[in-house]
Amino acid sequence: MTLPNEDLLQIYEYMLLTRAVDDRIDLLFKQGKIEGVSFSSLGHEAIAVGAAWALGPDDVVAPLHRDLGAYLVRGITPRQVLAQFLGRRTALSRGRDGNTHGMGDLNLGILGYVSPLPDQLPLTLGAAMAFWVRQEPRVALAFFGDGSSSEGAAHETLNLASVLKAPAVFICENNQFAYSTPTKKQFAIENLADRAAGYGIPGVVVDGNDVLAVYDVVHKAVERARRGEGPTLIEAKTMRMRGHAAHDDAFYVPQELLAAWREKDPIRRFEAALRQQGLLSDELAEEIASRVAAAVDDATTFAEKSPFPEGREALEGVFCDV
Amino acid sequence: MEVTYLEAIHQALEEEMHRDERVFLLGEDIGVYGGAFKVTQGLLETFGPRRVIDTPMCEIAIVGSAIGSAMMGMRPVAEIQFADFMACAFDQIVNVAGTSFYRWRAAVPIVIRAPSGGGVRAGPFHSQNPEAWFCHAPGLRVVVPATAYDAKGLLKSAIRDPNPVIFLENKYLYRRIKEDIPTDDYVVPFGQAAVRRKGSDLSLLAYGAMVHEALAAAEVLEQEGIDAEVLDLRTLVPLDEETVLASARKTGKVVITHEASRTAGFGAELAALIAERAFDYLDGPVLRVTAPDTPVPYSPPLEDFFRPDAAKIAEAARRLAAY
Numbered sequence A: 001m002t003l004p005n006e007d008l009l010q011i012y013e014y015m016l017l018t019r020a021v022d023d024r025i026d027l028l029f030k031q032g033k034i035e036g037v038s039f040s041s042l043g044h045e046a047i048a049v050g051a052a053w054a055l056g057p058d059d060v061v062a063p064l065h066r067d068l069g070a071y072l073v074r075g076i077t078p079r080q081v082l083a084q085f086l087g088r089r090t091a092l093s094r095g096r097d098g099n100t101h102g103m104g105d106l107n108l109g110i111l112g113y114v115s116p117l118p119d120q121l122p123l124t125l126g127a128a129m130a131f132w133v134r135q136e137p138r139v140a141l142a143f144f145g146d147g148s149s150s151e152g153a154a155h156e157t158l159n160l161a162s163v164l165k166a167p168a169v170f171i172c173e174n175n176q177f178a179y180s181t182p183t184k185k186q187f188a189i190e191n192l193a194d195r196a197a198g199y200g201i202p203g204v205v206v207d208g209n210d211v212l213a214v215y216d217v218v219h220k221a222v223e224r225a226r227r228g229e230g231p232t233l234i235e236a237k238t239m240r241m242r243g244h245a246a247h248d249d250a251f252y253v254p255q256e257l258l259a260a261w262r263e264k265d266p267i268r269r270f271e272a273a274l275r276q277q278g279l280l281s282d283e284l285a286e287e288i289a290s291r292v293a294a295a296v297d298d299a300t301t302f303a304e305k306s307p308f309p310e311g312r313e314a315l316e317g318v319f320c321d322v
Numbered sequence B: 001m002e003v004t005y006l007e008a009i010h011q012a013l014e015e016e017m018h019r020d021e022r023v024f025l026l027g028e029d030i031g032v033y034g035g036a037f038k039v040t041q042g043l044l045e046t047f048g049p050r051r052v053i054d055t056p057m058c059e060i061a062i063v064g065s066a067i068g069s070a071m072m073g074m075r076p077v078a079e080i081q082f083a084d085f086m087a088c089a090f091d092q093i094v095n096v097a098g099t100s101f102y103r104w105r106a107a108v109p110i111v112i113r114a115p116s117g118g119g120v121r122a123g124p125f126h127s128q129n130p131e132a133w134f135c136h137a138p139g140l141r142v143v144v145p146a147t148a149y150d151a152k153g154l155l156k157s158a159i160r161d162p163n164p165v166i167f168l169e170n171k172y173l174y175r176r177i178k179e180d181i182p183t184d185d186y187v188v189p190f191g192q193a194a195v196r197r198k199g200s201d202l203s204l205l206a207y208g209a210m211v212h213e214a215l216a217a218a219e220v221l222e223q224e225g226i227d228a229e230v231l232d233l234r235t236l237v238p239l240d241e242e243t244v245l246a247s248a249r250k251t252g253k254v255v256i257t258h259e260a261s262r263t264a265g266f267g268a269e270l271a272a273l274i275a276e277r278a279f280d281y282l283d284g285p286v287l288r289v290t291a292p293d294t295p296v297p298y299s300p301p302l303e304d305f306f307r308p309d310a311a312k313i314a315e316a317a318r319r320l321a322a323y
């Protein structure tokens, strides 16, 4: 499936925006403006943007802490993202939750991220189940990590989704580490996608640093699910390019491994391809870069000027009253 | 030797592993990384990978396998990276660990250590205080140390105890408090509350990080002529009922504080105990200073509003003293 040139350039711009927002988050953390922890999506831009691009407007996605790109593609603004990280009232969680946690918006088809991993998997299956019960041509897509794949919730979800032939797609972002734990201590198989056989569903490995390959594989899985043929397990291989969170210097990650993956940087690769095809000139690249920079500066100003919530607001909204 | 609360816990683990070769550790990121808070740093190097086991992410299997190994004569100490994620292993803790001895006399000498508590801007899933969940489940001991001395001595007791022990470390205290502790072996027995400050006008009952807030409140109250007694419960199951009742009977006025949310929190149990057995001595209502019934919010103004502190405790104490 070849995407129109216009889409390719938009994908490129979203990848750049993802990285620019991520860099700004890193800076704000270092400036002491983000309290607690802060997670980075560096290196995951192709997976998050490519997968989100494959969804239709009525589909639903459950992104995690490495999937900033998916939030942005689905319509969460950089302003909302930075307000969330700064704990402001203007954030989607109004200061109740921090960083990408709790950054959800059902109007945009985004399920807010829950910290116990991978609780998003059964949740996503539930969304797919609603579509299945009502026989709507909609699909739900969940991300989870190589580490999260070891939890019982992952197994239960994949099995039930398979039995129901639920319209769901599960993308495991294998970024080589779960906190400090390397994949060889997480599971004793080479490809997590091989587990799909045990559930009787297709399993596909994809290069997670090739945005069009990710798009392609996810698009096929989404359309398969939409046709009522059931879920797919996709394993996107990539590398976590910063520590687990901002406090972690990742001393346990071999420098050579990082260096090798830096060569496969998903944005530089895609940019080179676009230039080779004559789709991206220097002028256009500059125009896009300055648009991205302006968006991030605007978001920073907005977030920093946004008020903190008042203490008493903590009491509001434990129960739904609408 | 002056050590932090965190170092005291580390020492207890290390010394118990030297003392008893049945003791081993398992959990996520505890070996090479030394634990999310570095409590187990260096233990992999000392004891090797069969006694310090880095597991995949799998709370159910961590707790369940700890239970099974205990039935085979081991003394496992499982770390759950954050107390909030004990919920993921709830079934193993409550249904398996808590009932096995009662049902078929299979003892379960395990310790589940987990960092709990807030005040560190960690949001709803890295700040919870789940002690009441486990106090309500029969068969589990629940330990909530407030000082470095106790953290070490209670953890040693926990490891030597023949029952499943939920050991809730308070992450706010990890590196914030320091004290001189003995270098020779000692234990702090379960079921003995400590009177941290003697007083005659009213009693402040606390545990974990709130002990320090209660002591700070007592200082302020003293300036105002109110003489507060501060009790540190140390263990909730077993509870030192006699020390609690003696203090309530002496002062006739009790303020209970905990970091966990209010409804059906451990404060309710304490209030019921005092109502049942010290009613005749009371000069005022038993008050609770707790977090409200909401998840733990992230943003600083929200969390500051949420979390009990010395000022909130002193305010309640003043109201009660005026009775």
Ligand SMILES: Cc1ncc(C[n+]2csc(CCOP(=O)(O)OP(=O)(O)O)c2C)c(N)n1
Pocket (backbone or CB within 6 Å): A066, A115, A116, A117, A118, A144, A145, A146, A147, A148, A149, A151, A173, A175, A177, A178, A179, A240, A244, B028, B057, B059, B081, B085, B088
């Ligand atoms: C049930 C549960 N246990 C432990 C944690 C603590 N924790 C947060 S992220 C993480 C590692 C996640 O690894 P992975 O799933 O590979 O995702 P990655 O961060 O590498 O993208 C851990 C152990 C958690 N969030 N939930």
Ligand SMILES: [Mg+2]
Pocket (backbone or CB within 6 Å): A145, A146, A147, A173, A174, A175, A176, A177, A178, A179
């Ligand atoms: Mg990972």
